[in-house]
Amino acid sequence: MAIETILLAVGPGDEERLDRLAEETIDVAGPTGARVVLGHVFTREEYDTAVDNLDFDTTADEVTADDVATRHSTTRDLAAKLDAADVDYEIRGSVGDHGESIVELAKDVDADRVLVGGRKRSPTGKAVFGSVAQEVMLSAPCPVTFVRSDTK
Template structure:
């Protein structure tokens, strides 16, 4: 007998999170993960590119709008495409993903899946009270990451 209530049925396949990628990213031996807000300073992207070059690694980026654990973190595809063009111009192997529902989980999964050497994140200054009430994806990544995390403002 088929259980129609507890098993979700997908009528359409889930869309890929990958928005842009270089042809050789899946063969990259090392990885740097970048979590980037569109309103972050250029220093965030520059630090990630410098780390990828220093380690001779591919750069896997996730573009997000917010870093609270309570708000949905959506990002416009245009920002993802723009970052992909900048990484291609930098001459790196790269992948740019749109964010799913949980930024911290996605960053940690990406870092674990590709044995990341470093995670670079855009950080936003918040008061301790706001962090307590809303939470922070950056805090969760720092606590659970198995590799170094560099927060750039």
């Protein structure tokens, strides 16, 4: 199966994993020539906070999730790393439940691979707090690569 589209899903808490997420994405996208969809998912509260923090003029125009994702520092940092590696990408934003939104975005862009970050968590922690990465791995329409934070 050829890899033509990679969804690199980012959200809150991924700042510590940006280098690893970028490296893993470039390692796959570079040799295959795949296009990367840099998807940033926000809950409604995260979206509203980001709109306020990024000083959007909400009286002039409607502010879309794509607009917020494009200006978000996490997405800009990853975009700079993809630019430096000459990897083709587009930025997409989504508002909703993190896991469900990532799976829907993967379907929408017809992703051949999803890269998602996470941290090590005990089985009890996953059961009590849930796991976005676990939900994506179980529900995505394509293979998922889990990128854990460096443990140095």
